[in-house]
Amino acid sequence: MLYDSHCHLNHSPLVDNLTQVLQRAEEKSINHFLVPATCPDDWLITLKLAQSYPQICAAIGIHPWFVTSYNESALSQLEQLLYHHPQALVGEIGLDFVRAHSVAEKNLQINCFEAQLQQAKTAQRPVIIHHVHATDACLHSIKRCRFTYGGIAHAFSGSIEEAQAWIKQGFLIGVGSLLLRPQAKKIRLIAEKLPLQHMVIETDAPYMSPLPHQNNSPDNLRQIAEIIASLRNCHWQDIAAITSENIHKIIPVQG
Numbered sequence: 001m002l003y004d005s006h007c008h009l010n011h012s013p014l015v016d017n018l019t020q021v022l023q024r025a026e027e028k029s030i031n032h033f034l035v036p037a038t039c040p041d042d043w044l045i046t047l048k049l050a051q052s053y054p055q056i057c058a059a060i061g062i063h064p065w066f067v068t069s070y071n072e073s074a075l076s077q078l079e080q081l082l083y084h085h086p087q088a089l090v091g092e093i094g095l096d097f098v099r100a101h102s103v104a105e106k107n108l109q110i111n112c113f114e115a116q117l118q119q120a121k122t123a124q125r126p127v128i129i130h131h132v133h134a135t136d137a138c139l140h141s142i143k144r145c146r147f148t149y150g151g152i153a154h155a156f157s158g159s160i161e162e163a164q165a166w167i168k169q170g171f172l173i174g175v176g177s178l179l180l181r182p183q184a185k186k187i188r189l190i191a192e193k194l195p196l197q198h199m200v201i202e203t204d205a206p207y208m209s210p211l212p213h214q215n216n217s218p219d220n221l222r223q224i225a226e227i228i229a230s231l232r233n234c235h236w237q238d239i240a241a242i243t244s245e246n247i248h249k250i251i252p253v254q255g
Contacts, residue, residue, distance in 0.1 A: 001029050001030070002028070002029055002032075002222060002244065003032040003240075003244040004025075004030055004033045004201070004202055005152060005201060005243075005247050006034060006128065006155070008206060009056065009205075009218070010045050011042070013206060014205060014206050014215075021217070021218060025219050027219070030222060032056075032244065032247075033218065034057045034059060034247065034251075035049060035058055035059070036058075036089075037059065038063035038092055039062055039066035039069045040062070040069050040074050040078075043077070050088070057087060058085065058087075059089035059091035060085075060090065061090045061091045061116050061128070062078075063092045063093065063094070063130060064094055064130060065096060067108055070111070070115070075115055078116070078119055079123075083123070088125070089127065089128060089151065090123070090125050091127050091129070092130050093112075094130035094138055095110065095134035095141075096109070096131075096133070097109075097132065097134045098132050098133050106137075110141060113138070114145055117147045118147075120149060121146070124149055126149050126152070126250045127152075128152050129154055129171070131154075135158060135166075139165055139166070148170060149170070150169070150170030150171050151170075151171055151172070151250065152173075153166040153171045154174040155176055155202070155208065156175060156190065157184070157187055158186065158190075160193060163194055167198050172247070173200070174202045175190060175200070175228070176204055176224060177208040177209070177210060177216055177220065177224065180223065188231065191227065191228045191232075192228075196246075199246065200246050201239070201243050202221070222236070225239040
C-alpha cells in the first residue's frame with residue numbers, strides 16, 4: 001500500500017470533502033498520509049485529524065510563508081502540543097528565500113526555523129522541511145543546531161549531490177508531483193538513480209498540481225509510483241513497499 005508522505009488533508013478543499021478524498025485514495029491503494037500543518041491556526045485541526053483517522057499522521061510547525069506567526073507564545077504552544085501528542089512530527093518548517101526580500105526577512109526565517117529545530121531536538125522528533133532556494137542555509141542550520149533526528153526534505157527538485165547532502169544529515173528525499181510534469185528533468189534523474197532506501201513519495205495535495213488552475217489530489221500518488229517504477233523497470237507495488245517502509249521508520253512510536 002502507498003503512503004503519501006506530504007499531503008495537506010487539513011486544508012481546503014480536501015478537508016471539506018475528506019470522506020470522498022480518502023475513498024478515492026483507497027481505490028488507488030493509498031492508505032496512509034503524513035499531514036503537515038503550516039501555522040498555529042491549523043495545528044489543532046491537524047492533530048484532531050490524526051486522532052480521528054488512524055491512517056493519518058500529523059506534523060505541526062510554522063512554514064516559512066507564515067513566519068509572521070512566529071513568537072514566544074507560538075513556540076510555547078508547539079512545545080506543549082508535542083508533549084501531549086508523542087506521535088506528531090515537526091513540520092512543515094524550513095526556509096524559502098524566494099519569499100525573503102531582505103537580509104532581515106532571511107534572518108527572521110532562519111530564527112524561526114532554528115527555534116523549531118531546537119523544539120524538535122528536545123522532543124526527539126523528525127522534521128518535514130520546505131527548502132526553496134535555501135538548501136545550503138537549511139543544512140547549515142541543521143548542523144549548527146546539532147539536529148540529528150532526520151526527517152524529510154520535502155518536494156525535492158535538486159541534484160543527486162544535493163540529495164546526498166540531505167541524506168548525510170539523516171533525511172529522506174521527498175519525490176512527488178514534479179514527476180507529473182514531463183519538463184522536470186532533474187527529478188526524473190533522482191527518481192531513477194537515487195537508492196530507494198532514501199526515498200519517500202508525496203503529492204503535496206491540494207498544491208503542486210500538474211495541471212494549471214486545478215487542485216492536486218492525493219490519488220495522484222499512484223501515478224507518481226508508477227512513473228518511478230517505469231524508470232526503474234519494476235512494479236509500482238515495489239515502490240510502494242519500500243517507500244512506505246522508509247517513512248514508517250521515522251514515525252515516532254507511541255508508548
